[in-house]
Amino acid sequence: MAGYNKFKGLLVELGIRQTEIADLLGMNRSSLNSILNGQGRDFKVSEVRTICEHLNISPEVYFFNQKVSN
Numbered sequence: 001m002a003g004y005n006k007f008k009g010l011l012v013e014l015g016i017r018q019t020e021i022a023d024l025l026g027m028n029r030s031s032l033n034s035i036l037n038g039q040g041r042d043f044k045v046s047e048v049r050t051i052c053e054h055l056n057i058s059p060e061v062y063f064f065n066q067k068v069s070n
Helices: 005-014 018-025 029-036 045-055
Strands: none
Touching (some): 018 029, 018 045
């Protein structure tokens, strides 16, 4: 797991604290930080949906790896 660098960058750009996203998802900031840094579990689909709806962003851009192997 590589983490979510692009999403973390967006949070910084928008001035959104990890605590806000953690509260939105009903988890503590430490758990969210582990997910964002690729040290814990991955986001659940429902969590990705909640974040994307809240921030009005595309899941493909921030949460799904678009690299395709041959």
